[in-house]
Amino acid sequence: MRTMDDLGDPADFYRHFAEREAKGESRTFEEWARGLAADPEALALVATLPVRKRQPNLVFAAARWHGARTPSGYDDPGALREVLLGQWPQVRETVLARSTQTNEVGRCATLLPVLAGLEGPLALIEVGASAGLCLHPDLWSYRYVDDTGAQVARIDPATGPSGVVLDCIVRGEAPIPPSAPQVVWRGGLDLNPLDLTQPDTARWLETLVWPEHEDRRARLAAACREVADVPVDVVRGDLLTDLDALVDRARAQAPDATVVIFHSAVIAYLDDAGRRAWQDQVTATLERVRAAGGRAHWVSNEGARVLPDVTATARCEGVESDFCLGLDASAVGWTHGHGRRLTWC
Numbered sequence: 001m002r003t004m005d006d007l008g009d010p011a012d013f014y015r016h017f018a019e020r021e022a023k024g025e026s027r028t029f030e031e032w033a034r035g036l037a038a039d040p041e042a043l044a045l046v047a048t049l050p051v052r053k054r055q056p057n058l059v060f061a062a063a064r065w066h067g068a069r070t071p072s073g074y075d076d077p078g079a080l081r082e083v084l085l086g087q088w089p090q091v092r093e094t095v096l097a098r099s100t101q102t103n104e105v106g107r108c109a110t111l112l113p114v115l116a117g118l119e120g121p122l123a124l125i126e127v128g129a130s131a132g133l134c135l136h137p138d139l140w141s142y143r144y145v146d147d148t149g150a151q152v153a154r155i156d157p158a159t160g161p162s163g164v165v166l167d168c169i170v171r172g173e174a175p176i177p178p179s180a181p182q183v184v185w186r187g188g189l190d191l192n193p194l195d196l197t198q199p200d201t202a203r204w205l206e207t208l209v210w211p212e213h214e215d216r217r218a219r220l221a222a223a224c225r226e227v228a229d230v231p232v233d234v235v236r237g238d239l240l241t242d243l244d245a246l247v248d249r250a251r252a253q254a255p256d257a258t259v260v261i262f263h264s265a266v267i268a269y270l271d272d273a274g275r276r277a278w279q280d281q282v283t284a285t286l287e288r289v290r291a292a293g294g295r296a297h298w299v300s301n302e303g304a305r306v307l308p309d310v311t312a313t314a315r316c317e318g319v320e321s322d323f324c325l326g327l328d329a330s331a332v333g334w335t336h337g338h339g340r341r342l343t344w345c
Helices: 004-008 010-022 027-037 040-046 056-065 078-086 088-097 105-116 199-208 214-227 243-253 272-291
Strands: 122-127 141-145 151-155 165-171 183-190 233-236 258-264 296-303 323-327 330-335 341-344
Touching (some): 010 027, 010 040, 056 199, 078 088, 105 258, 105 323, 122 243, 183 243, 233 243, 243 258, 272 296
Parallel strands (some): 122 258, 183 233, 258 296
Antiparallel strands (some): 141 151, 296 323
């Protein structure tokens, strides 16, 4: 996942997206991105958007929201172009009003080995929480397999198997835990928290799932149903200014818990200065909690170029499109962006 700074040149960004992110994952998005990169008229429209709003996932989701046909869209290269050129005011309005907020629950499978290795119980704080689905790693079932598909480990919640099973290919000596961590508090920050009780929320989240990924779409719907009534404290706020207040709330309500600040595919949406400020902010927050006698950790799961100081510590290589998984600013592995694969360093 590239940073949003790179969207200053949308043609190059969309070509890269086609070749490095969509290829092998979504034929529709691969062809759409390749076609848009070569279409001066459509590119000119995208270039009128604020830089951080030009990303393919958001533009494509908005186009689908307004009728662009998928997954058969790749059989009709004009499906995307027809909507962009014919309904641009409506598409633009949707792009400006919404954000990607994918809330991919599958990422819990790649976060679990890190979370379960921390001293519990845990108070989880997700930055960029969206609807909060990734704040429930203790409520899903997990099936870890090797490259042949043979099961390596199966983990279920303490209450029994979940209706949501997260499959993940694991490579390397990943510390797969025997059980899920104990979570005693859940909270999150988001510029626009999503409410699972609102019909439009579920529909938008489903639209963000890539066209051919029916398994992810079904899993998303099941996850939304399963945690609709589970208490979670997701508040509207900015990660650069409102983190400490939420950390203090977590410590007040769960004083014996380890505070874990985590995020996946979020910091890429900040500019370069914002990414540096975030790393300074979260480091200062951890130091403040520890100085007061508390336990606190930072778990990051971002594109390789997003937090270069973290990526530079990686002791093995991942696939180019992988995210770098870090604990307290040190890389521990590489992950597939939707949680399908974990390579432990």
